[in-house]
Amino acid sequence: MVAKFDLNDDSVVVIIGTGAGGGVLANELAQKGVKVVALEAGGRYLPEDYLNDEWASFGQLAWTDTRTTSGDWRVAKDFSGLPTWIVKAVGGTTTHWAGASIRFQDHEWKALTNYGKVDGANLLDWPIDGAEMAPWYDKAEEKLGVTRTGNRPGLPGSNNYKVFEKGAKSLGYTQVHTGRMAIQSSDDTGNRVACQQTGFCFQGCKWGAKWSAAYTDIPEGEATGNLEVRERSHVAKILHDETGKVTAVEYFDKDGKLQTQKARIICVAGNTIESPRLLLNSASEMFPNGLANSSDQVGRNYMRHVTGSVYGVFDKPVRMWRGTTMAGIVQDEAHHAPERGFVGGYELETLSLGLPFMAAFLDPGAWGREFTSGLDSYENMAGLWIVGEDLPQADNRVTLSKDAKDQFGLPAPNVNYSDHPNDIAMRNHAYARGVAMYEAVGATRAFPTPPYPSTHNLGTNRMSEDPKLGVVNKWGQTHDIANLFISDGSQFTTGAAENPTLTIVALAIRQADHIASEMAAGTI
Amino acid sequence: MTQEHLKGITRRALLSRSMATWALAVSGAGFIAAPDAAWALEVAVITPEQMATLMQMARDIYPHDKVADQYYAIAVKGYDSADSKDMVAAGIDELNAAAVAQGHASYLAIGWEKDRVKVLQAIETGVFFQTVRAGLVTGLYNQKEIWPIFGYEGESFSQGGYINRGFDDINWL
Numbered sequence A: 001m002v003a004k005f006d007l008n009d010d011s012v013v014v015i016i017g018t019g020a021g022g023g024v025l026a027n028e029l030a031q032k033g034v035k036v037v038a039l040e041a042g043g044r045y046l047p048e049d050y051l052n053d054e055w056a057s058f059g060q061l062a063w064t065d066t067r068t069t070s071g072d073w074r075v076a077k078d079f080s081g082l083p084t085w086i087v088k089a090v091g092g093t094t095t096h097w098a099g100a101s102i103r104f105q106d107h108e109w110k111a112l113t114n115y116g117k118v119d120g121a122n123l124l125d126w127p128i129d130g131a132e133m134a135p136w137y138d139k140a141e142e143k144l145g146v147t148r149t150g151n152r153p154g155l156p157g158s159n160n161y162k163v164f165e166k167g168a169k170s171l172g173y174t175q176v177h178t179g180r181m182a183i184q185s186s187d188d189t190g191n192r193v194a195c196q197q198t199g200f201c202f203q204g205c206k207w208g209a210k211w212s213a214a215y216t217d218i219p220e221g222e223a224t225g226n227l228e229v230r231e232r233s234h235v236a237k238i239l240h241d242e243t244g245k246v247t248a249v250e251y252f253d254k255d256g257k258l259q260t261q262k263a264r265i266i267c268v269a270g271n272t273i274e275s276p277r278l279l280l281n282s283a284s285e286m287f288p289n290g291l292a293n294s295s296d297q298v299g300r301n302y303m304r305h306v307t308g309s310v311y312g313v314f315d316k317p318v319r320m321w322r323g324t325t326m327a328g329i330v331q332d333e334a335h336h337a338p339e340r341g342f343v344g345g346y347e348l349e350t351l352s353l354g355l356p357f358m359a360a361f362l363d364p365g366a367w368g369r370e371f372t373s374g375l376d377s378y379e380n381m382a383g384l385w386i387v388g389e390d391l392p393q394a395d396n397r398v399t400l401s402k403d404a405k406d407q408f409g410l411p412a413p414n415v416n417y418s419d420h421p422n423d424i425a426m427r428n429h430a431y432a433r434g435v436a437m438y439e440a441v442g443a444t445r446a447f448p449t450p451p452y453p454s455t456h457n458l459g460t461n462r463m464s465e466d467p468k469l470g471v472v473n474k475w476g477q478t479h480d481i482a483n484l485f486i487s488d489g490s491q492f493t494t495g496a497a498e499n500p501t502l503t504i505v506a507l508a509i510r511q512a513d514h515i516a517s518e519m520a521a522g523t524i
Numbered sequence B: 001m002t003q004e005h006l007k008g009i010t011r012r013a014l015l016s017r018s019m020a021t022w023a024l025a026v027s028g029a030g031f032i033a034a035p036d037a038a039w040a041l042e043v044a045v046i047t048p049e050q051m052a053t054l055m056q057m058a059r060d061i062y063p064h065d066k067v068a069d070q071y072y073a074i075a076v077k078g079y080d081s082a083d084s085k086d087m088v089a090a091g092i093d094e095l096n097a098a099a100v101a102q103g104h105a106s107y108l109a110i111g112w113e114k115d116r117v118k119v120l121q122a123i124e125t126g127v128f129f130q131t132v133r134a135g136l137v138t139g140l141y142n143q144k145e146i147w148p149i150f151g152y153e154g155e156s157f158s159q160g161g162y163i164n165r166g167f168d169d170i171n172w173l
């Protein structure tokens, strides 16, 4: 039975956003008997609704509200109104994600200690470490059904993977496999359907083989009778009382009417752009710089990973679009080895795009025969993606635009990002290794392509031991306001080299445990 | 935009007044047709010459020799509207002025692709060029009809994915 709570019920936990962080937190709390109202800006789409069509799917699911950009990153020029590729739907970006699920390496939890001070970077150690997180990672891998963990076999290698693997092994790489993927790989190791190699992981998995909060955690939470998900409900502001405790949220409901939902605890999980924007848009007389912002770190330290792609063109067909989009990884460059000319490391992962997205992302803005001759060989292409640790910088930040407004008249977010020299050195190293991999298997041409709008968005409400250096403590609780939590990727102190979602999920499971026990103890 | 915008045409007569474009024929009657009369496009608001110019521009911006003119026509057909009319007229004037400055009669009158590309380079930072180019990214490449030309197979769910249809059939490695 799906719960229904009153707007004046001030005993509920309100969660804003139902993606990797919010969706998991909602279910975990509901399982523990905590009453939850989850407010989600987007609508509800299930596997039968997903579209095997890149632009149509993007139109169906992507967050396209007004946003502006600045900084020297190329995205600001190529996609000035679309800094990120994020989903607005129940389940959040876990509908579009590819499923790559890997743990941080131990040294990455302590970037400042292990890399030392880097000029221009705002490095900091997380207040938690690998040992603390290990049991939560175990639970997250179990929840997501991650391949190559537990008893779950790896996925079979696709054409794109086979080219990638042969290239990697030719260069002497040894940590090469079909990835740790939140995709069911066999009929009897989980309760989802096994992957049918459809090749549209980025568009929502129509088989439900890939984990997404939309059709796992959300309905499981609703089945407890403790979770009410209100879709098409866009939170505009968080309210507080004279003691500074948060008390309610104002949101625009599906008819555009402003509603107020009371709350005992509020958890913000709107992704790394919307979460700080909401805190900033909630400024009041008592908190003129926005909620939980005494450190002035809200919106700062925006990270998006060092990314970019490499494509190899061969004299024979590869047909990279057939099969799982990202089931392939090389981890040999993921360690920290400053002799390469940069701190931190990167992963290389298989990637394929359909022809329409390939045309959009191959070299945005380019035209003429150099561009089109690449596309002419689409059938003979293999592709990979770079995911590396970018460095937090104070001025890479989300701020409120002075002029631009969204459809509700709320100040739109501006996303400012410039590459750190360390990011550029890492990207160039990775490009060269990717090209070498494909050349080693006989590519007749290999070329790098620039980063596309950010899919990994991190860091704008970062976790810190010292309240002056970050926004939340080691539980994701804001340093300033005891009953206000951050529950998404914006908590990340540093980004590490790994795709972030497994860590977001592990943190959400851990946070649910903490919130439930603090509520039981009556401390919040 | 879909193929509904294209009408088959058999009236060879229309083709007799073919203008200087190499691949296209512009008639005086609001039609633009393929030299072999395999298809034709009717323009309502802009002139056939303007449509022919846009199509040539589209091909010079994203030249794919295996992609027939009709797909470039579909990609720019949307500019034949009251909303775009003035933008198109001004943009093509700018384009032709750039052609004249480089010693040609007009952009369409230029016989060689490399010379037309030089003219396009002269206007590539302008709004007109950027609008047309950006529009082509979806206008051209999101036409399902051209995907097979590139080997791309599109939707696969209804066919059961690729698990039994070659996701790992590479045989030359």
Ligand SMILES: Cc1cc2nc3c(=O)[nH]c(=O)nc-3n(C[C@H](O)[C@H](O)[C@H](O)COP(=O)(O)OP(=O)(O)OC[C@H]3O[C@@H](n4cnc5c(N)ncnc54)[C@H](O)[C@@H]3O)c2cc1C
Pocket (backbone or CB within 6 Å): A016, A017, A018, A019, A020, A021, A022, A039, A040, A041, A042, A085, A086, A087, A088, A089, A090, A091, A092, A093, A094, A096, A097, A098, A099, A100, A101, A202, A233, A234, A235, A236, A269, A270, A271, A272, A274, A275, A278, A326, A455, A456, A457, A487, A488, A489, A490, A499, A500, A501, A502, A504
């Ligand atoms: C194409 C693609 C592929 C990816 N592949 C991978 C991968 O393989 N591995 C990996 O680890 N990660 C991957 N990611 C990234 C991953 O999806 C994100 O890291 C993750 O979903 C972020 O979780 P989150 O909880 O921070 O935010 P989200 O999952 O984005 O959820 C935020 C939710 O909050 C809602 N919201 C925002 N503002 C408001 C508001 N004001 N009121 C109400 N609701 C609001 C949004 O609509 C959204 O539903 C991929 C992303 C994309 C786009």
Ligand code: SF4
Pocket (backbone or CB within 6 Å): A183, A194, A195, A196, A197, A198, A199, A200, A201, A202, A204, A205, A206, A207, A208, A209, A210, A323, A324, A325, B161
């Ligand atoms: S390839 Fe597998 S995981 Fe990806 S969409 Fe298809 S069935 Fe789902």
